[in-house]
Every structure is written in C-alpha cells, then in structure tokens.
Amino acid sequence: MSQTRKIDMVILGLLEHENLTGYDIKKQIDGSINFFWKASFGSIYPALKDLEKNALIKKIKEDNPKTKREKIIYSITPKGREKLIEWLKNSKSTNNLKYETLLKLFFGGATPPNISLQTIEEFEEEIKENLSLLKIYQKNLSNVINDKDHIYYYLTVSFGIETYNTYLVWAKEAKKLLKEINNLQ
Amino acid sequence: MSQTRKIDMVILGLLEHENLTGYDIKKQIDGSINFFWKASFGSIYPALKDLEKNALIKKIKEDNPKTKREKIIYSITPKGREKLIEWLKNSKSTNNLKYETLLKLFFGGATPPNISLQTIEEFEEEIKENLSLLKIYQKNLSNVINDKDHIYYYLTVSFGIETYNTYLVWAKEAKKLLKEINNLQ
DNA sequence: AAAGACATGTAAAACGTTACATGATTGC
DNA sequence: GCAATCATGTAACGTTTTACATGTCTTT
Numbered sequence: 527m528s529q530t531r532k533i534d535m536v537i538l539g540l541l542e543h544e545n546l547t548g549y550d551i552k553k554q555i556d557g558s559i560n561f562f563w564k565a566s567f568g569s570i571y572p573a574l575k576d577l578e579k580n581a582l583i584k585k586i587k588e589d590n591p592k593t594k595r596e597k598i599i600y601s602i603t604p605k606g607r608e609k610l611i612e613w614l615k616n617s618k619s620t621n622n623l624k625y626e627t628l629l630k631l632f633f634g635g636a637t638p639p640n641i642s643l644q645t646i647e648e649f650e651e652e653i654k655e656n657l658s659l660l661k662i663y664q665k666n667l668s669n670v671i672n673d674k675d676h677i678y679y680y681l682t683v684s685f686g687i688e689t690y691n692t693y694l695v696w697a698k699e700a701k702k703l704l705k706e707i708n709n710l711q
Numbered sequence: 712m713s714q715t716r717k718i719d720m721v722i723l724g725l726l727e728h729e730n731l732t733g734y735d736i737k738k739q740i741d742g743s744i745n746f747f748w749k750a751s752f753g754s755i756y757p758a759l760k761d762l763e764k765n766a767l768i769k770k771i772k773e774d775n776p777k778t779k780r781e782k783i784i785y786s787i788t789p790k791g792r793e794k795l796i797e798w799l800k801n802s803k804s805t806n807n808l809k810y811e812t813l814l815k816l817f818f819g820g821a822t823p824p825n826i827s828l829q830t831i832e833e834f835e836e837e838i839k840e841n842l843s844l845l846k847i848y849q850k851n852l853s854n855v856i857n858d859k860d861h862i863y864y865y866l867t868v869s870f871g872i873e874t875y876n877t878y879l880v881w882a883k884e885a886k887k888l889l890k891e892i893n894n895l896q
Numbered sequence: 897a898a899a900g901a902c903a904t905g906t907a908a909a910a911c912g913t914t915a916c917a918t919g920a921t922t923g924c
Numbered sequence: 925g926c927a928a929t930c931a932t933g934t935a936a937c938g939t940t941t942t943a944c945a946t947g948t949c950t951t952t
Contacts, residue, residue, distance in 0.1 A: 531910085531911075532809070532811065532814070532911095533911085533912085535814065535818075536814065539814070539817065539818035539821070542818065542820075542821050543820070547930095547931075547932090548931075548932065548933090549929095549930065549931050549932075558817075559813075559814065559817055561808070562808050562809070562810040562813045562814070563808075563809060563810065563813075563814055564807070565912085566912070566913055566914080567913095567931095567932080567933080568912070568913060568914070568915090568933090568934085568935095569911075569912055569913080571932065571933055571934085572933085572934085575933095593920080593921080594919090594920060594921090595919080595920045595921065595930070595931065595932095596919090596920085596931065596932065597930085597931065597932090598931090598932080607821070610818070610821055611821055611822055613815075614815055614818065614819070614821060614822045614826055614830075615822060615826055618833070619811035619812045619815060619830065619833065619834065620809075620811050621808075621809065621810045621811055621812055621834075621837075622749070622808075622809040622811075623746070623747050623748070623806075623807070623808050623809070624717070624747070624748060624805075624806065624807040624808075625747040625748065625806045626717065626804035626805050626806055626807075627804045627806055628744075628747045628748070628867050628870060629717070629720065629721065629724070629744065629747070629748055630798075630799055630804060631863055631866055631867055631870075632724065632743075632744055632863055632864065632867045633720075633724035633727065633795065633799060633863070634799070634860075634862075634863040634866075635727075635728070635859050635860035635862075635863050636724070636727050636792070636795055636796055636799060637796055637799045637800060641799055641800055642863065645799075645804065648803070648804065649804065649806075652806075674820050675819075675820035677819075677820075677888065677889070677892060678816055678817055678818070678819040678820050678827065679817065681816055681819075681885050681888065681889075682813050682816055682817045684881060684884075684885070685813060685816075685878075685881050685885075688877050688880070688881050689874055689877050689878070689881075691877075692873050692874050692876075692877040693870075693874070695873070696869065696870050696873050696874075699869075700866050700869070700870075703862065703866065704862070704866075707862060716938085716939075717939090718939085718940085732902095732903075732904090733903075733904065733905090734902065734903050734904075750940085751940070751941055751942080752903095752904080752905080753905090753906085753907095753940070753941060753942070753943090754939075754940055754941075756904065756905055756906085757905085757906085760905095778948085778949080779947090779948065779949090780902070780903065780904095780947080780948045780949065781903065781904065781947090781948085782902085782903065782904090783903090783904080
C-alpha cells in the first residue's frame, strides 16, 4: 500500500512528457524544477525500480543496440498516467520550506550585526545566480511556445523569477537596516 | 563527530533568547518560524537529550515544584552558545524548498486547465491564511521594540509577508492566464 | 465530568543524501 | 591519452515524521 512518494510523482510527471533514462531524469530535475525541487541518483534509481515493479512505468527497447553502454529508457504506462492524474486531481499539496538563511537571521541577535549582513549577502549571491539561470530558461521557453505544456513551464518559471526578485528587494532593505544598526553601536 | 544537525541549532537559537521546555520550543517553532521551518516532538525531545548529553544545554531547577506534572526547563550553556555562534558565523546556508504546488503546476499539462486552476486556488487560500497570521505576528512585534532581537524578528517576518504578497500577485495572474486557456478549448 | 491543552517520550517507518563502485563514450 | 560526461546502481547513514503511550492540569 505504497503512498504517493513525491519522487515517484516527479518521475511520472517527467515521463508523461517524454521517455527518459534515469540519468535524463536527473538532468531534467537539475535543469528545470531545481529551484523548487531537488533529487539525487540515490533516490531516482530505486524509485524507477519500484515504479516498474508496480507497472506504472516500463522499459522500452532501445533503437540503437550497437552501443555497449547500458541505457534504460523508461516510458509511462496507462496505469502510471492514472496515478499521476489522481495525484494532480485529488491530493492536498504540502509545501515544505527549510530556509537556513532565515533561521540564521532569526537568531541573528546572538552575533554582531555584520554576521547577519554576511548571511544576507551570501543569500543575495545565491539568488542572483539562480535568477540568471531562470531567466535563461525562460528565454529558451519562448522557442517552444506551441508545446501544450508550455504554459505550465512558463507559470512555474514566472513564479521563480518573481519571488527571487522579491527576495532581492527584501535583501537590499534588510542590509540597509542592519547597516544602520551596525553604525549606531 | 556529530555534524550540526539543524534541529539542534533551532533549539540552541531559541534557548539563547530564553529558557524553555520541549513543549515551549514546539510552540515557538509553530508560532514564529513556522513559515520557513517546521519540527515535530519526535525530533525535538531526542535532540534535547543529545544536546544535554553534550553539555550544550542543561536542565534548570523549576521554582515551582509543588506541581506533579513533569516539566523540564532547559537553558543554554556557554558551550552551547559557542556552538550556536560558530554555526551562525562559519557555515554555508542551504535553503531547501519542496513546493508540491509548483510540482503539480509544472505537470499541469497532464490534466485539463481547471485542475491546475484548483491547485492554484488551494495555494492562494493557504497563503492568505498564513499571511494574516504573519501580519498579526508583525503587529505584536511592535510591542517589544526594545528587545535586542526585535530587528531580526522583524526582518524574518518582513521576508514572509513580502514573498507571500508576491505569491498572491503571481497567483492572480496565473489564474487569469489559465482561465483564458480554458475558454479557448 | 469531559474536553482540551500541557507535558514528555519512544518505536517504526519513510525518505533522502552521500559516498562509493563500475564501466563506456565523447571531445579535446 | 585524458578528462569530462554518460550511465546505472548500492550501502550506510542520518534525519524526520507519524503514531502511539502515558499522565496532569485547566476550563467549561
């Protein structure tokens, strides 16, 4: 009676779009949903085995068998598609955040203000990097505008870009306030 | 060679501000850092034991021993404070997000647009609730403006309020787009 | 008297990361 | 020829949640 493990849904969702290997799946996760979901090989490969055992996905023959490198391409089954749709339609979403940056800031009173300033600056750098990646991703999206999934990719990327922009605005203001405090001491 | 488990830092951070029982710690987590960090009793009590074993925190005598209900108040030790400061100063922060809402939206192409619309509306409701709680929290903060930790609480709450507002703006726009698509079909 | 909050704790299960192991293929 | 990337997989470890167990105190 396996519950809907989230990594299973990620895999089913990606396979619904196109057939992929475990390695491909990892790349897609890193490339496009990375900013709100992460996964490692150590969770992907075991999940693929489980999903295949339960007939939610199946291995498909490779057209090019002359290579010696093993490569297993998976495709979603009707049963898998059902499971994916069931999850999309009828489950409550849980959004789980672990912001170590905010945790540190919350406890910032234990150190001089310049430590918190550093924490925020580190955060800013990270966000700026992620933001520029997201913008590249968004630009690439405009090339595939006819894909039926386009709108959904667009909406998720927009979410990322807009929240990251807000983070940067907040960070700027937070730094200003902390600097004032720093000077008063 | 225990690594800096995050729950340990949460506990040390809270105890740096004031002495608390395990139950209090849970309440504080639920009440003030809940929007970016969660914890259960099942992680708090074992962590308290470990921290005490390592002399990072210690039990303090209760002034009112006439009650039969067991109640263990903990306070941070100098060694604990050192550990907290070390973490604040010298560790890289990792921010980990698991947005099931975005995951569903990203895979929205597998269902009709109104399913994704529902997902967003559910998200909106959740955010609105959280936002009003944060605003109450922010209001209460203005009463303790002289506390040295005030600025840090203020900055974290501001982060929450500002990102939640952005979420709502995004959600409105996303709904609009999805409704257009829904009508075109 | 009952419900709900206060209070602590444990055990099992789930889940995921890290690190390792192994080898093929591609690009410089 | 070497490095990087492609490709799959496992084992150990650590963390956390869920569910349960137990009992007290307060409020209605």
